[in-house]
Amino acid sequence: MDRTQLMTSISADWESFSKLEIAEKLPYFTRNEKIYDCLFAQQLDRGRLEHLFRTADALRKMTKTREGMNIANSLLSHKRAMLYFVQPSTRTFLSFLNACHILGIKTSEIRDTTTSSEVKGETPEDAVRTFSSYVDMIIMRHPAPGFVEKTAWLMNRTDRPVPIINGGSGKDQHPTQALLDAYTLYKSFDGEIDGKTIAMVGDLKRGRTVRSLSYLMKNYKGVKLAFVSPKQFRMENDILEFLRRHNIPFIETEDFGSVMGEADAIYMTRIQDEHDKAGESKAVDYSPFYFKKEHLGAIKKDCVILHPLPRRFEIDPAVDEDRRAIYWRQERNGMWVRAALMAHIFGVDSAIAHE
Amino acid sequence: MDRTQLMTSISADWESFSKLEIAEKLPYFTRNEKIYDCLFAQQLDRGRLEHLFRTADALRKMTKTREGMNIANSLLSHKRAMLYFVQPSTRTFLSFLNACHILGIKTSEIRDTTTSSEVKGETPEDAVRTFSSYVDMIIMRHPAPGFVEKTAWLMNRTDRPVPIINGGSGKDQHPTQALLDAYTLYKSFDGEIDGKTIAMVGDLKRGRTVRSLSYLMKNYKGVKLAFVSPKQFRMENDILEFLRRHNIPFIETEDFGSVMGEADAIYMTRIQDEHDKAGESKAVDYSPFYFKKEHLGAIKKDCVILHPLPRRFEIDPAVDEDRRAIYWRQERNGMWVRAALMAHIFGVDSAIAHE
């Protein structure tokens, strides 16, 4: 079925559409073989990932000079974006905002629905459609699972759709986080993710980032995964099944020390106690899943340490000064690869010269 | 009396000035025969309206190309505006903000007086004067009737006045809403508002938009108005008197169906229950004043349906897909005609080529 058929058939009814498999939905959010709405990590196949990574690299190189920055600033200076972030998230918000600024996109913000006319009894769908009428793109973070997708679906049915980028939707999807994590691996390994061993450590059950990153690994060859977590917070079965289906080898362990020496990358995560139902995090000794200063001697000399941030105690601040601790660079990578994504959506990626 | 005389006489005393008729005040807010402070719908006579409409049209045409958008972006890139919105209003705020961005105006925001130094015991007048010292224009929305006007009056007495645009002042004035509504009619009727029949439906008593729009109709010839409302929320007498005085024919009815087939435009409004004094809205059956999907068959084939938004139940969302439902376009019209107004105030409207 091509896009037009999709739009005229399934798309007429959200209930039916929402129940489709993600793969079936993708054509609806794609135009001219480019991402139009960026909603799911599943939209990021290897070709697209590498294209976005090379675009991000080229953009960074280009902007090292003031002249290049001025060119970047003009690429999308004729566009306006809305950052609709009704779920608290300073770092993702700022990352997207500054990515917009790099490309010259002008920005408006909604960060709190209580000042919004939603208080006058308007539906969220009407509010979003109104806001969309002023801008050329919406970057959206919303606590309700599926809300961002529904917005994109709705917008595509109007006579003036604008691209929607998912900046985090409930617990289900946060595709640009996956994108930045993969980009960080790509840069750390000089473009060669194939064949690497990646340890993911901590609360794997409730961490959205490790789930998405595991998923993205199907794009690479010979990657091995090590899941290190307390038994209460093991990686969920749906991901393990997915890995088996794609022949991606993995191990599960509670013994961090046993995998430290093997890993090319260690992806640390925070305990997600905001998702506790009845204080279950308190019953867990999380300290075996901390990365301490003394561990620096136990890991490979080129092993990189990632963290989606914010952190609490799971990485000792003394580790920050080691050159293998790259979590702040990871933050910056997010800004650049988000800028690359926006350049792609608006078709100005070709104006960013690749090497 | 010319402006200078006005300034040196009446203007020295706010109490006296505020009691003048609006027509008497207008010279004080006008410079070089252009609007300087935009405070009242009464400033919008037919000549000005049409000039602003043509400017808005030209600006939209110009910005359809990237080159044209870049020119628009540079028109007022040397100016800075303050959006002082201490009354919640996301849509009007965003409309003005993006209008600024189209013209390249740099923006600052005040959206909450509690973070302001007003908490340190400063008067609102001092606060506004301080804020004005950083910028070239203030767009102001304020809950207190007359506050925006008083600000403009005060600023004009200083040695560094800046233009003030009223973005909604208490229940009395919201001139740019009237401007956008009239612009929407203008565009819908290919520039010919004369002779049209316009139905206004809903809570006419407390809706600011229908009051202002009725007022503006004096600028056109042969317009007929139909006021459709529950008897509790009929249009107020001051407007009816105004219409009689200007020989604008109108009817009042509770029977929506009786006027549907005649109207060239139907302006729907929400029940304004936030203005209830004692829950009076609950006593009213508002459903006869809903526009339902089945009504689409009863209206003229070129009849347009407007709504100032936000809506609740008074227009069935199924109506949205009909090409005669133009309320989202109405929103966009607001952004463009506000940009035209700012271009006019700063005298760059001449740089926007009219056809």
Place this chain on the structure above:
Amino acid sequence: MDRTQLMTSISADWESFSKLEIAEKLPYFTRNEKIYDCLFAQQLDRGRLEHLFRTADALRKMTKTREGMNIANSLLSHKRAMLYFVQPSTRTFLSFLNACHILGIKTSEIRDTTTSSEVKGETPEDAVRTFSSYVDMIIMRHPAPGFVEKTAWLMNRTDRPVPIINGGSGKDQHPTQALLDAYTLYKSFDGEIDGKTIAMVGDLKRGRTVRSLSYLMKNYKGVKLAFVSPKQFRMENDILEFLRRHNIPFIETEDFGSVMGEADAIYMTRIQDEHDKAGESKAVDYSPFYFKKEHLGAIKKDCVILHPLPRRFEIDPAVDEDRRAIYWRQERNGMWVRAALMAHIFGVDSAIAHE
């Protein structure tokens, strides 16, 4: 000790570093003999002050034409700044924001830590480092004394430092307020602060601005100070000692009238009752420290009246219309001299032609 030595020795330990004398710390926040981090009024010696004043003057002159404003707007259009203001301060915030806009700097804001990921258990230091990763400069206002300095110290130890400007740090330092006050005197006296008599009036004990301004007076020759305050709120001894050490003559009095006729500048201040511990402000009759309309006849014909704003009752609004009341101009001076400071930090001050 040069900067590199400082960084490798003392800088490794915040506890030791924080206890140094300010003079000893300065090299750490200086690069290429320019201010890198602007943290202390002590960084503003006479040479720097006059350079910044001349830069501010040149920038204002340059931006009087639209062409000049466009040049100014492009000076730092390749830079992004973060305004991290977690202590309420609308006027300082707006002053910096618009200073950024004048130079074309793109801005992000943090104004409320409750929407920040700090709620997820992150340390403030981590939060700031994350935010710094998106931008080229941080302008910071924070309620905790020393926090801004610690941030600058931390950033300088990373491989990607960005300049930090102190926008007010607890009760201790607010260097750009001192800068703008001195700039206002400079402009009022046609560049000649030497030899002038300056009265400071009001709550001198708890007013940060009068303390910093007194300090800066060591840069000028033959200045005389008159401190006029209720006996409960006299200038603190540390400042009086400082003045004695630098042979700056001063008097202290409760009799405002006795100094009015002598002063070349009168710096009025508000009672700082937000710093009350037990309602002590209520026990003070502050009215002898008001500047009233009738005082206009008692002061020199060229005496200027300053106030850091916001004011309450200490200056009668009727005084505002006198040309010697320059507190609104003082506000504007703040914006311009802050822009000059940023131009200096980024080394584009040379592109702003001095007369």
